[in-house]
Amino acid sequence: MNLEDRIVVDPSIRSGKPCIRGTRITVYDVLEYLAGGMSEAELLHDFPDLSSEDIRAVLAFAAARERRLAISPAM
Known part of the structure; x- marks a missing residue:
């Protein structure tokens, strides 16, 4: 998945x-919605402009950002 596409x-x-x-x-x-307990189905229902691929891109983006933070040297 190319995150820049999403x-x-x-x-x-x-x-x-x-x-x-x-x-x-x-x-x-x-x-925030996912952490609060909202399911993917509920998100897609409440936000019809979203797709399952968008939600996966959000999770991938957050994971990639976390990886970058984990390997960054301490200041």
Whole structure:
């Protein structure tokens, strides 16, 4: 999966927070809903602009970011 196809950072949208392409839904928003117990089916129902692939891209984006933070040298 190419994350750039699904996750974009545009300073003019949501103050440059990573968003799902074509929406104003941030990666953080989706992660918060999932962490709060919302299922993928509920997310897709409540946000019809989202797809299962978008949700997987959010999870992959978060995992990649976590990996980068884990290997970054301590300051």
